[in-house]
Amino acid sequence: MEKAIEFHHVYYTDGPTEIIRGLSGSIAKGKITTLVGPSGAGKTTLFRLCNGLISPTKGDILIEGKSIQSYEPTLLRRKIGLALQSATMLSGTVFKNLSLPKEIIGERLTKDEANTLLSSVSLKPSLLKKNVKELSGGERQKLSIARTLINRPKILLLDEITSSLDRISKQEIEELIVRINKEFNVTIIWITHNLRQATQIGDEAWVMMNGELLESGNSNLLFNPQTEQVRRFVKGEFQ
Ligand SMILES: Nc1ncnc2c1ncn2[C@@H]1O[C@H](COP(=O)(O)OP(=O)(O)OP(=O)(O)O)[C@@H](O)[C@H]1O
Ligand SMILES: [Mg+2]
Secondary structure, eight states, X not given: OOEEEEEEEEEEEETTEEEEEEEEEEEETTSEEEEXXXXXXXXXXXXXXXXXXXXOSEEEEEETTEEGGGSOHHHHHHHEEEEETTOOOOSSBHHHHHHHHHHHTTXXXXXXXXXXXXXXXXXXXXXXXXXXXXOOHHHHHHHHHHHHHTTOOSEEEEESTTTTSOHHHHHHHHHHHHHHHHHSOOEEEEEXXXXXXXXXXXXXXXXXXXXXXXEEEEGGGGGSOSSHHHHHHHHHHHO
């Protein structure tokens, strides 16, 4: 198995609190891995470690075989896209929001590029002039994903991006994730509280609790956990 990310005994401590506790494991390249676990398990913290917003207190993270500490921060953020549930937008048009990642690095986004990006997330070109305030929750998330695609990331980190959406929008985003994974050959890690989503969309699953990785492997593991803790967690969540 080729590895996109490797964690080697990673710790992250904030003051007296150990948030990530000696986590080791690897994320398969080109696959969709879902990251599940109870609230406070450290899932979002792991994402922040992966794109360099915070650094491990101990241990190391390898991105495509190279220590995360050897990457230049802007290069790291181009390689690893991050989309959040809140999908933070600037006030203004869709085009303005889509241009943002390029403007940060002093480049411009052309209309053609913008249209290609929109169509890659199944949004109509006519949306470009619209104010982001007028977008639906689903459209907002698609725009947020389009924005991460600008830098042609190798790895996409998606943090609960469907949790506030209705069933139809959820399904559309699920289809989009699978399509992006295949078309652009992007490794995807997806935090979700929805275990149906985790088993259906994920090739692999990681279960985290208390800052530790308890189980990982083919996402079918969620139907047949090996540890009592995960069994209890899964039982509560599938209901
Ligand atoms: N900057 C911080 N300072 C102190 N504690 C923090 C910080 N960030 C996160 N934590 C704590 O670390 C633990 C893990 O938080 P994290 O947000 O990673 O969990 P999560 O698995 O993403 O949870 P959720 O499913 O609710 O999003 C929590 O107990 C949280 O309160
Ligand atoms: Mg979180």
